[in-house]
Amino acid sequence: MLSFLTSTQPWSTFLDDTDAHQQLTETILLPYVNTCRWFAGKARQQTGIHISAMLALPGTGQQPFYLLILDAHYADGEPEQYLLPLALVADLTDVPDKGVLTEARFSDMPGTLVDAIYVAGFRDALFKHIAANDSVTQPGNSASGSSASGTLAFQRGRGLIDAEAGATLTSRVLPVDSSNSALVFGYALPSQPSGELFFLKLYRKLFEQTNPEVEMVAFLTETGGFGAIPAYAGRFTWQRTNAAGPQPDITLGMMQRMVPNDKDSWAMTGDYLNDFLYAVPNRLFAVKEDVFEKVALLGQRTAEMHLALYAKTDDPAFQSEPFTDEYRRFLTGRFTDLLDRRYDLLVNNYSRLDAQAQRLAWVFMEAKEMIDDFVADFQTRWLGSCRIRVHGDYHLGQVLAVGDHTGHRDYVIIDFEGEPESTITDRKIKHSPLKDVAGMIRSYHYAVSAKLFNSVETEGIDPEKLQIVSDRWYKLIRDTYLDAYLGTFGSPHPMFYDNGEINYLLLIYLLEKAVYELGYEISYRPTWVKIPLKGIVDVIREIEKLQPGGHHRQMASAPLHLV
Numbered sequence: 001m002l003s004f005l006t007s008t009q010p011w012s013t014f015l016d017d018t019d020a021h022q023q024l025t026e027t028i029l030l031p032y033v034n035t036c037r038w039f040a041g042k043a044r045q046q047t048g049i050h051i052s053a054m055l056a057l058p059g060t061g062q063q064p065f066y067l068l069i070l071d072a073h074y075a076d077g078e079p080e081q082y083l084l085p086l087a088l089v090a091d092l093t094d095v096p097d098k099g100v101l102t103e104a105r106f107s108d109m110p111g112t113l114v115d116a117i118y119v120a121g122f123r124d125a126l127f128k129h130i131a132a133n134d135s136v137t138q139p140g141n142s143a144s145g146s147s148a149s150g151t152l153a154f155q156r157g158r159g160l161i162d163a164e165a166g167a168t169l170t171s172r173v174l175p176v177d178s179s180n181s182a183l184v185f186g187y188a189l190p191s192q193p194s195g196e197l198f199f200l201k202l203y204r205k206l207f208e209q210t211n212p213e214v215e216m217v218a219f220l221t222e223t224g225g226f227g228a229i230p231a232y233a234g235r236f237t238w239q240r241t242n243a244a245g246p247q248p249d250i251t252l253g254m255m256q257r258m259v260p261n262d263k264d265s266w267a268m269t270g271d272y273l274n275d276f277l278y279a280v281p282n283r284l285f286a287v288k289e290d291v292f293e294k295v296a297l298l299g300q301r302t303a304e305m306h307l308a309l310y311a312k313t314d315d316p317a318f319q320s321e322p323f324t325d326e327y328r329r330f331l332t333g334r335f336t337d338l339l340d341r342r343y344d345l346l347v348n349n350y351s352r353l354d355a356q357a358q359r360l361a362w363v364f365m366e367a368k369e370m371i372d373d374f375v376a377d378f379q380t381r382w383l384g385s386c387r388i389r390v391h392g393d394y395h396l397g398q399v400l401a402v403g404d405h406t407g408h409r410d411y412v413i414i415d416f417e418g419e420p421e422s423t424i425t426d427r428k429i430k431h432s433p434l435k436d437v438a439g440m441i442r443s444y445h446y447a448v449s450a451k452l453f454n455s456v457e458t459e460g461i462d463p464e465k466l467q468i469v470s471d472r473w474y475k476l477i478r479d480t481y482l483d484a485y486l487g488t489f490g491s492p493h494p495m496f497y498d499n500g501e502i503n504y505l506l507l508i509y510l511l512e513k514a515v516y517e518l519g520y521e522i523s524y525r526p527t528w529v530k531i532p533l534k535g536i537v538d539v540i541r542e543i544e545k546l547q548p549g550g551h552h553r554q555m556a557s558a559p560l561h562l563v
């Protein structure tokens with residue numbers, strides 16, 4: 001932190017302090033957001049960031065807090081909006097380095113400008129307003145044009161009961177590095193996490209609409225009667241108005257009940273893969289029976305989530321729909337665009353890949369024409385299945401493993417915000433539920449690949465042999481998951497026309513997901529690039545079988561699974 005901000009005004013009038021805003025915009029904000037995990041624009045060519053609005057949140061007897069709405073601009077593509085809450089503090093004891101923006105001197109106080117999530121008073125204020133179900137009217141129309149008009153509106157959900165609403169709770173920032181920020185509230189001290197009651201997600205990337213997660217959680221609980229998600233406890237939104245009248249609300253945060261969980265299913269799958277891993281060097285193929293039971297239970301919960309999303313409703317946002325021409329155009333257009341971007345990314349990063357990844361990348365590049373044809377076929381192929389709202393970014397990390405006092409294990413599904421790369425409109429588009437199924441299948445493939453290829457136990461083993469055992473494990477688990485998923489519907493279900501379509505749609509969504517992941521890994525975890533590449537090559541092999549002269553030309557009508 002090299003910067004310094006000076007102002008002749010007090011912090012309490014920061015909303016109108018144009019000079020301080022200018023200093024922030026010119027020298028402080030851009031370098032700062034580029035250090036933040038939640039800022040998704042790091043790989044884009046940035047042309048600037050500015051404060052598009054600012055909301056005030058009074059602290060309880062202390063300095064006010066300000067919620068900055070930042071507009072990030074890029075050389076290409078649409079700008080993005082982010083939320084950054086600011087506090088001025090004199091004491092940095094609880095603030096990690098990543099929360100510090102700059103030292104600052106205001107006329108009433110020298111201090112440090114920090115991300116307000118690290119300040120207990122800010123977290124308390126959010127919780128108290130949610131519990132009180134009240135709102136903070138914004139002054140609007142400041143000289144700088146930055147201060148927001150409208151209302152910062154807090155809404156209390158059914159998951160927050162009276163006794164807890166009135167209690168004095170402690171809070172902390174959950175140390176997870178993800179796309180948003182997580183605040184936790186409870187009776188417990190940080191050393192006793194079991195007393196923690198609420199999980200509040202402060203959204204970082206903002207959308208000029210209700211956040212899809214809020215809609216999904218509300219529908220699943222109120223209409224779908226789905227129990228395997230954390231209960232909704234509240235939210236806060238910026239209700240905007242301007243001269244033309246009310247504008248769509250922007251969701252800034254959502255609170256759910258805290259789910260006491262040992263770990264997510266990614267970590268749990270890693271644990272049961274350990275037993276498998278230790279057996280491999282001894283030429284044993286060992287999978288414990290309870291692993292299959294756990295995988296099957298997740299298949300069942302996934303199906304129940306989809307049945308809840310299929311529930312009868314008058315709300316057009318959740319009514320099921322057929323595979324319309326509009327959707328086909330949308331999916332093929334998006335897929336073609338994604339493929340173009342991924343081929344470019346791969347070409348530009350090819351020399352950074354290891355030999356195994358380069359071999360897989362070649363197969364992918366050489367299959368371009370066949371993949372293009374496969375995707376184009378989606379435009380015209382007759383499809384009798386239907387589409388519903390789906391989770392959209394379903395993987396093992398989105399499923400928490402929970403247990404009750406009797407030792408009974410189960411799952412709770414989280415993070416219904418959709419795919420991080422997609423626009424808000426795209427996140428609300430209905431798909432076949434098989435899109436989520438493909439997401440989870442990819443995740444099992446990831447789990448086994450990440451474990452077997454990155455462990456000391458398997459270091460001396462020929463990679464080709466390792467690939468064969470890892471494929472065996474993955475296919476057994478994939479089939480267990482799919483059987484349990486499809487078996488939960490019991491009888492033919494209108495969401496799936498027939499087995500041929502199930503296989504075809506699974507291939508489409510598996511390919512789309514693996515191609516999406518390729519970009520994610522090149523940007524964030526280059527050593528993992530071969531995992532999605534292997535997933536892409538697996539689908540290519542299946543598509544080849546569908547080609548005239550392919551080994552199994554009848555694959556589309558030779559079902560993997562019976563519905």
Ligand SMILES: Nc1ncnc2c1ncn2[C@@H]1O[C@H](COP(=O)(O)OP(=O)(O)O)[C@@H](O)[C@H]1O
Nearest residue numbers: 176178179180182199230256257258259414415
């Ligand atoms: N209701 C909850 N109870 C307990 N932990 C939770 C809850 N919701 C999320 N978490 C934890 O917080 C992490 C981040 O949550 P997630 O919804 O995935 O956020 P993001 O949108 O930032 O990816 C999860 O991986 C999980 O460990």
Ligand SMILES: O=P(O)(O)O[C@H]1O[C@H](CO)[C@@H](O[C@H]2O[C@H](CO)[C@@H](O)[C@H](O)[C@H]2O)[C@H](O)[C@H]1O
Nearest residue numbers: 178179393395396397420439442443446517520
């Ligand atoms: O941050 P989110 O949870 O919203 O999701 C993003 O990050 C995920 C990685 O944490 C990424 O998932 C990919 O890696 C997982 C293993 O770490 C694997 O289980 C998933 O199958 C794989 O897609 C996800 O794609 C991305 O959107």
